[in-house]
Amino acid sequence: MSTFLEVKNLHVSFPTEDGAVLASNDVSYSVALGETLAIVGESGSGKSVANLAVMGLHNPQRTKISGSAILHLPEGPIDVLSAPNETVRRLRGKAMSMIFQDPMSALHPFYTIGDQIAEAWALYNEGSKADGIKRAVEMLDLVGIPDASKRVHEYPHQFSGGMRQRVMIAMALVNNPSLLIADEPTTALDVTVQSQILRLLADLQKEFNMAVILITHDLGVVAEVADRVSVMYSGRVVESAPIDEIFYNTTHPYTRGLLNSIPRVDNNGIGTRLKAIPGQPPSLISVPKGCAFEARCEFASHVSGGLCHAVNPDLVEKAPSHFGRCHLTGQQVIEIANQNNGVK
Amino acid sequence: MAENILELQNLKKHFPTTSGGLFNRQKGVVKAVDGVSLSIGVGETVGLVGESGCGKTTAGRTVMKLYEPTEGKILFQGEDITNYSRHQMMPFRSQMQMIFQDPFASLNPRHTVGTIVGASYDIHGIKPAGGVENAVRDLLERVGLNPEHINRFPHEFSGGQRQRIGIARAIALKPKLIVADEPVSALDVSIQAQVVNLLDDLQQEFGLSYLFVAHDLSVVQHISDRVVVMYLGKVMESAPTQSLFSSPRHPYTKALLSAVPIPDPKIERARERILLQGDLPSPVNPPAGCVFNTRCWKAQDTCRTVVPEPVQIAPNHILACHYPEPAK
Ligand SMILES: Nc1ncnc2c1ncn2[C@@H]1O[C@H](COP(=O)(O)OP(=O)(O)OP(=O)(O)O)[C@@H](O)[C@H]1O
Ligand SMILES: Nc1ncnc2c1ncn2[C@@H]1O[C@H](COP(=O)(O)OP(=O)(O)OP(=O)(O)O)[C@@H](O)[C@H]1O
Ligand code: SF4
Numbered sequence: 256m257s258t259f260l261e262v263k264n265l266h267v268s269f270p271t272e273d274g275a276v277l278a279s280n281d282v283s284y285s286v287a288l289g290e291t292l293a294i295v296g297e298s299g300s301g302k303s304v305a306n307l308a309v310m311g312l313h314n315p316q317r318t319k320i321s322g323s324a325i326l327h328l329p330e331g332p333i334d335v336l337s338a339p340n341e342t343v344r345r346l347r348g349k350a351m352s353m354i355f356q357d358p359m360s361a362l363h364p365f366y367t368i369g370d371q372i373a374e375a376w377a378l379y380n381e382g383s384k385a386d387g388i389k390r391a392v393e394m395l396d397l398v399g400i401p402d403a404s405k406r407v408h409e410y411p412h413q414f415s416g417g418m419r420q421r422v423m424i425a426m427a428l429v430n431n432p433s434l435l436i437a438d439e440p441t442t443a444l445d446v447t448v449q450s451q452i453l454r455l456l457a458d459l460q461k462e463f464n465m466a467v468i469l470i471t472h473d474l475g476v477v478a479e480v481a482d483r484v485s486v487m488y489s490g491r492v493v494e495s496a497p498i499d500e501i502f503y504n505t506t507h508p509y510t511r512g513l514l515n516s517i518p519r520v521d522n523n524g525i526g527t528r529l530k531a532i533p534g535q536p537p538s539l540i541s542v543p544k545g546c547a548f549e550a551r552c553e554f555a556s557h558v559s560g561g562l563c564h565a566v567n568p569d570l571v572e573k574a575p576s577h578f579g580r581c582h583l584t585g586q587q588v589i590e591i592a593n594q595n596n597g598v599k
Numbered sequence: 600m601a602e603n604i605l606e607l608q609n610l611k612k613h614f615p616t617t618s619g620g621l622f623n624r625q626k627g628v629v630k631a632v633d634g635v636s637l638s639i640g641v642g643e644t645v646g647l648v649g650e651s652g653c654g655k656t657t658a659g660r661t662v663m664k665l666y667e668p669t670e671g672k673i674l675f676q677g678e679d680i681t682n683y684s685r686h687q688m689m690p691f692r693s694q695m696q697m698i699f700q701d702p703f704a705s706l707n708p709r710h711t712v713g714t715i716v717g718a719s720y721d722i723h724g725i726k727p728a729g730g731v732e733n734a735v736r737d738l739l740e741r742v743g744l745n746p747e748h749i750n751r752f753p754h755e756f757s758g759g760q761r762q763r764i765g766i767a768r769a770i771a772l773k774p775k776l777i778v779a780d781e782p783v784s785a786l787d788v789s790i791q792a793q794v795v796n797l798l799d800d801l802q803q804e805f806g807l808s809y810l811f812v813a814h815d816l817s818v819v820q821h822i823s824d825r826v827v828v829m830y831l832g833k834v835m836e837s838a839p840t841q842s843l844f845s846s847p848r849h850p851y852t853k854a855l856l857s858a859v860p861i862p863d864p865k866i867e868r869a870r871e872r873i874l875l876q877g878d879l880p881s882p883v884n885p886p887a888g889c890v891f892n893t894r895c896w897k898a899q900d901t902c903r904t905v906v907p908e909p910v911q912i913a914p915n916h917i918l919a920c921h922y923p924e925p926a927k
């Protein structure tokens with residue numbers, strides 16, 4: 256698989272009256288064609304902000320961005336963070352495309368579904384309006400909207416939440432993008448519709464050899480579709496590894512906390528207590544100089560000399576292809592966790 | 600659990616519609632809740648699940664009498680409150696409370712937390728010992744908020760903290776029943792766990808009963824003693840949590856459970872899924888016969904003409920299906 260997007264040392268901050276909000280703090284990640292990278296992490300940890308920067312969708316007047324985001328296009332690599340606006344605009348929709356967190360606000364209420372898809376198609380294709388609508392019907396069919404040739408003329412409010420989400424997917428895919436960034440594409444949906452949509456994305460990914468970035472807080476969904484996972488906390492990537500490594504060889508205390516806090520339908524957790532992570536993440540305005548997870552970390556006491564409080568750990572390779580940002584080694588974290596759980 | 604705190608008998612809530620969208624202007628009714636029966640014992644938690652739009656919120660709001668029921672009965676501690684006026688409901692208001700689906704929309708942004716949580720006392724003319732302010736501070740502490748923050752406004756709190764404010768408000772008058780409408784679905788998993796634990800603690804301490812509405816089945820399984828599965832305004836199956844999850848008998852329940860993603864990649868890879876085709880049909884014009892027949896892989900001719908009546912197949916286990924799954 257060849258790497259398609261490579262984000263390196265991305266910093267994004269928003270100047271506000273109270274100070275600059277550092278929403279992306281030295282973030283790096285990459286995704287290859289045909290691969291699915293899941294980005295997970297606490298609400299407000301910077302998942303959407305980083306990917307909106309890649310798409311070139313932040314307001315340049317109100318945002319400070321540095322770092323690089325290289326797209327490896329067939330005609331050669333291009334850094335979307337330093338490329339002129341006009342160039343980035345021409346990449347959106349075809350080289351890279353995004354499904355936004357809120358489907359209702361991303362669809363225009365006064366235009367028909369068909370017109371909106373046709374308009375996205377017309378950006379990259381020569382053809383009449385009728386050709387565009389024909390393509391829209393094809394796409395609606397593809398994403399499983401029944402009776403597509405009739406419903407293409409309807410308005411967003413006539414579609415259910417699940418159907419609107421599928422329309423968003425149809426629109427994002429109408430020009431066969433190389434990279435699809437899907438931001439919480441199934442959060443508003445119930446499980447049966449969710450699994451239809453995830454299945455659909457997986458099929459389309461195979462068919463078009465797309466690179467997919469899936470942003471979600473549902474670790475069940477991650478387990479179902481991801482090849483690799485990046486875990487974010489407080490504006491930084493704290494762990495990044497192939498899917499099985501993240502679940503079965505978890506080396507970061509925050510990722511552990513996240514995995515431990517979910518109830519599961521398959522383990523009969525009835526009547527037991529959920530293991531919540533106590534407390535809240537720190538402010539993104541006055542970023543602590545040490546590890547951002549320190550105030551909530553039950554492993555910090557195992558690190559000597561107040562190191563967690565004083566020094567922010569680097570993201571280092573803990574095992575082959577497995578990166579973590581913690582002063583403890585992966586082995587130490589696992590041993591401490593086992594001791595705490597009374598496992599031999 | 601001998602005594603029931605709440606009993607619903609064939610509850611219906613239909614909304615009249617003036618226009619069904621641009622191409623469909625005929626009048627009709629939305630059968631949002633269409634014959635729901637269930638009971639909740641003292642200290643019991645009953646989970647209410649089902650697809651988006653199947654009528655969960657409407658059922659909850661009708662129980663609270665925020666909507667007037669169209670048909671059927673609501674019994675609170677054995678007393679028929681179905682047709683009680685606003686005035687007659689007053690003594691019950693303090694005993695049944697609701698946590699609303701959206702923690703952002705349900706708190707007045709111009710009021711401090713102290714005012715929001717304290718309002719219940721004023722409305723009901725209750726003077727807590729030690730004064731309202733002390734009582735509110737106690738409540739904030741109970742739900743894990745800093746009592747010092749009593750004068751802050753909702754926007755100064757995170758999503759999880761705002762949900763706790765809603766909970767503090769709901770428990771202020773020590774109700775007997777709380778209708779919790781998706782109390783954790785807007786929260787990410789680590790905060791979700793904090794709130795679920797809090798609801799557990801409050802139940803232990805005050806013997807509260809919950810009607811817990813959610814579409815996240817793993818949370819529902821964790822918190823509920825019994826679970827009611829709805830589809831298009833009707834109850835498809837209801838059973839003790841353990842038996843419902845280990846041996847679902849209704850095809851819809853089975854599909855629902857098979858679709859829940861499990862946070863374990865090895866299990867996920869090995870799993871078989873039942874993929875339902877299509878979307879929930881319109882509640883304005885529900886399918887004849889079994890309402891699930893348009894998406895059910897087991898549907899036969901009978902299913903398209905004859906409504907399956909709910910029958911009790913085991914203690915506390917109710918099922919409405921002509922061709923149920925075999926018991927495991
Ligand atoms: N335009 C902005 N101005 C100031 N702060 C912002 C702006 N946009 C985002 N933020 C802040 O940046 C942080 C990261 O936001 P982001 O939307 O990336 O979070 P997220 O990880 O996607 O969270 P969620 O899971 O809730 O969607 C948050 O604390 C947010 O409040
Ligand atoms: N006030 C109303 N007037 C008309 N129709 C309504 C009204 N409230 C709800 N409905 C309709 O009744 C049906 C049930 O809605 P309800 O909000 O109870 O669903 P829900 O199960 O809570 O869904 P969700 O999981 O999305 O919250 C839907 O078709 C909805 O559009
Ligand atoms: S560096 Fe210290 S505080 Fe941070 S995660 Fe590791 S052990 Fe915890």
Ligand code: SF4
Binds near residue numbers: 895897
């Ligand atoms: S009654 Fe028929 S259509 Fe309905 S759930 Fe049972 S088998 Fe399926």
Ligand SMILES: [Mg+2]
Binds near residue numbers: 302303304356438
């Ligand atoms: Mg986001």
Ligand SMILES: [Mg+2]
Binds near residue numbers: 655700780
């Ligand atoms: Mg609802």
